[in-house]
Amino acid sequence: MANEPLLMIPGPVLLHPRVLQAMSKQMISHRDKAFSAIYDECRFTVKDILNTKNDTYVISGSGSSGMEAAISNLVKGDRIITIVSGKFGERFRDIGKRYGQVTSLEFEWGTPLDLGKIEEELAKGAKVIAMVHNETSAGVKNPAEEVGKLAKKYDALFVMDTVTSAGGDLVEVDKWGVDIAVTGSQKCLGAPSGLATVSVSQKAWDSMVSNPPYYLDLKKYKKSAEKERAETPYTPAITLFYGMQEAMKIIKEEGMENRIARHVQGAKAVRAAAAAIDLELFPVTDKYTVLSNTVTAIKTPAGITDKDLRGTMKAKGVQISGGQDRLDGKIFRIPTMNAFTQEQLEKTFDVLEETLIQFNVLDASKKGAGVEALRKVYKN
Amino acid sequence: MANEPLLMIPGPVLLHPRVLQAMSKQMISHRDKAFSAIYDECRFTVKDILNTKNDTYVISGSGSSGMEAAISNLVKGDRIITIVSGKFGERFRDIGKRYGQVTSLEFEWGTPLDLGKIEEELAKGAKVIAMVHNETSAGVKNPAEEVGKLAKKYDALFVMDTVTSAGGDLVEVDKWGVDIAVTGSQKCLGAPSGLATVSVSQKAWDSMVSNPPYYLDLKKYKKSAEKERAETPYTPAITLFYGMQEAMKIIKEEGMENRIARHVQGAKAVRAAAAAIDLELFPVTDKYTVLSNTVTAIKTPAGITDKDLRGTMKAKGVQISGGQDRLDGKIFRIPTMNAFTQEQLEKTFDVLEETLIQFNVLDASKKGAGVEALRKVYKN
The missing domain is CATH 3.90.1150.10 (Aspartate Aminotransferase, domain 1)
Structure with a gap:
């Protein structure tokens, strides 16, 4: 090239030659312990990157599948507030509309959020508030800690897209009270495109809806991960896990x-x-x-x-x-x-x-x- | 190894060395014409493999995501008949339950279907009938042509999982009247795990529900594919497409x-x-x-x-x-x-x-x- x-x-992003080389490895059975070890290394490293003790899983799908997993497992006709100041905030809004009653707080792309307005809407009661941490479309980083505090104050679940912050900038999932944090593999994590991760708090587990989309059902991910050898509920994209594992090693080295x-x-x-x-x-x-x-x-x-x-x-x-x-x-x-x-x-x-x-x-x-x-x- | x-x-399945090598290629932009050409080669070759003129798309997700795409885009509270004679038939049943009223015709795993019973249920009226073509769990191939005829007779949409037949056995999507056929990459197609394809008939397009799951919304796949340069609605698993493209070349050569x-x-x-x-x-x-x-x-x-x-x-x-x-x-x-x-x-x-x-x-x-x-x- x-x-x-x-x-x-x-x-x-451009991938490290070690990541590229890892992806030319032959297939293995996704039910074997060799795959289990790879899966665990990927999800446990992401936990460290996100500074969280929450359960973390890897979905074979793009970051958008992770965003939908977060919303669709928590919202079923419930009120959800979406914060929009760019394209990916809009994506949360659009996904939210498929599952619940959305109040979308729309700010001009790439401009500051009005925390007062956010508090006002939270005070009316909402099950979930969703925000993009680093809005890739506009080049801004939104105030995760402040929105997390407000979510806690009004007892809303806080869903955050950390697709372009995780692995490149500070993300404090536990400290900021993020109930579900979503990442995408192909940005600062330095892995190939096609994987998403979700970290899930106990509060989120306690608030799960019944019958979310089958492929994105987080309870299935939990059940499969808690087997004697962790596995995924459906056949994973093994090649991408090879690449992500190597990317995780590189992050740990740095x-x-x-x-x-x-x-x-x-x-x-x-x-x-x-x-x-x-x-x-x-x-x-x-x-x-x-x-x-x-x-x-x-x-x-x-x-x-x-x-x-x-x-x-x-x-x-x-x-x-x-x-x-x-x-x-x-x-x-x-x-x-x-x-x-x-x-x-x-x-x-x-x-x-x-x-x-x-x-x-x-x-x-x-x-x-x-x-x-x-x-x-x-x-x- | x-x-x-x-x-x-x-x-x-074990992958051809050419497929493995293709997957160590560097990332490219998924909005560039180079990716568009890869995407088209994958989906157009699958059309030939399935003997169909229907629109065909590749989803970055496992075969199960393809099965859910088929059901969730056609069923919203509607009656769906699922034919079960193995584990993957059960999967259609379980997915169906999340979207509609399921009548599940359950046959002992690995035994013949009762076409009379199937007709009986179709005669009562159903929007969709779903069947697995080759039931991997039990080693049988179900009568696609016969069930397709019955579906047509009673004006039901015919959804078929061809995950383990496509690329290895004869699949006649158009002749048999399959409205949505689903494949998985990691079986007879000889590609890495993590991709699914769906072919969609005009009758299926005319019967789509509103607001299916966001990630699996087939209308979004159609819209993106119909741009001047075909693309996917969300960031695709580029590496897997490299592998699938090479696998498609190998199939065409044979x-x-x-x-x-x-x-x-x-x-x-x-x-x-x-x-x-x-x-x-x-x-x-x-x-x-x-x-x-x-x-x-x-x-x-x-x-x-x-x-x-x-x-x-x-x-x-x-x-x-x-x-x-x-x-x-x-x-x-x-x-x-x-x-x-x-x-x-x-x-x-x-x-x-x-x-x-x-x-x-x-x-x-x-x-x-x-x-x-x-x-x-x-x-x-």
Whole structure:
């Protein structure tokens, strides 16, 4: 794949060669102890990453299947509050509508949540409140701890999507009171796409509905995991578990503290580089809603279209992502997820600068300013 | 994995080295045309394998997710008839109960269906009738064509699980009138575990319920596939698609006619070998319900426990499957799926004979009789 552009999109992330190699292993029986050990290593490492003692399972399905597992096992005609400030918040809303009475608190994408409004709705009574921790579509991190406190105060179950925070940023499931936390394999966990994990609190177990969707029935996952040898209720995607196991080993080798520091540094460098070439970040933040450490959303500058910007960059060897849905054409996004390197970020900004200069959006005298600012952050 | 026992279980099957190698490829964006081409090759090849012109999609999930997709998109409080003659028939029944009013026609596992009873129930009116084509748990193939005719006569939608027939035996979705056919990747398709496919007829599209489970919403699959470049509604398990694409290429190279003939021959050889060492097949068959060509279910002979039989064989280098649930300890199963070879079957029977002789279940003078019978079938 030497001629492929460098993949700098917020998932699926580039995989470590060790992860790729692990996935070329031959099939084994998913009812054997060898698979059981792999399954356990995956789910127990995720528990550590999420700082939780809660039961944790791996579903063979995308992050969206994990989001639906969370909602569909807790909500059956019940009231659910969804917090929306981006595309994945909308996904919680849309899933919620299939199972219960949704009150959706809609904030402009990439802007701060109004905690007062959230409390107001919780005070009316709700079984579940669902929020996306790191809103990939808009480049913001929502106030998990504060919303967790409010959920506890009003006795609502707190469901949180940590798909693009887990493995790259701090997630404190137990401390923040997250009853079901959902991850996706293909982001900061550094694993192949196609697996989701869910961690489930005792309070969530005590509140499960009867007859959720069969494939996503968490009680079945619990029952299978509690056998003498842990297994999955349905045939798992064995190859992906091979990859995830290796990704978990890599995370343990690095250590979550180092890993988070590395992600924080990377995002900081991207922001500094963007500022140095006069680009404006998309999110509006406050004390609680802050910039994401795993993906930076940047406004597409006047004078160039999204198609020209990203198309030219891709032709020059770097593939980045644009905005989704309502942000299509308005922003572009640079991830700092998993095993990204300073060198990759430098290449990205080098090509970005070149492209902006080519389209007369950036003055040629500014060439190198972004990369220099980026390096400065890494030097400090 | 040189010291691993030979995996002779009815899925996940051993994968071709080309399939394994394909899965060590680096991630790509699932919204790029490169992925679109892979997705199309997978689903279009499955259409050919199933002999259908119906829309076909690949779900990132196990065969069970495909079974649930079929039921949950068609049934919402409606009457559904499920035909049960094994574990996977029960799965349709259990899934059906989550969505509608189930009438379950229960036949002893591995015995013929009573077409009269099926017609009787269809005559009362039902929106859907669901059946497993090849019942892996019991080693029988159910009469798809006959049940399809009855479904048509009474205007019921016909849902069929072809998880262990597709790719190994003849499946005629259009001719038999199957409205939704479900496959699983890890059986005769020769692909890694973790993908399911569904083919959907126009009649099924016209009868879809509103708000099925979000992750399994077939209308979302249709909408995404009909974009300028076909895509999946949620992030797909890219690695598994790499593997499935290669598996599809291998099937096209062999040709389905040759492939089916090879499976038929393999199953015939297994049956002959079993008879030659005085083993009795488990299924009871008739004109319509016949022996499976992809898995042979054999009664565990008196004088040896399942644990001793399969444990000893595994220690001697061949891993086979036992019975599931009510057949636990009563049968064992030898698959003829995907790229199995005469050599592998010979090794399996060699070890089986050795084990039966060791436990005084088979007379030592019979050593080699199974393998010889097996070879005879291959010679003819």
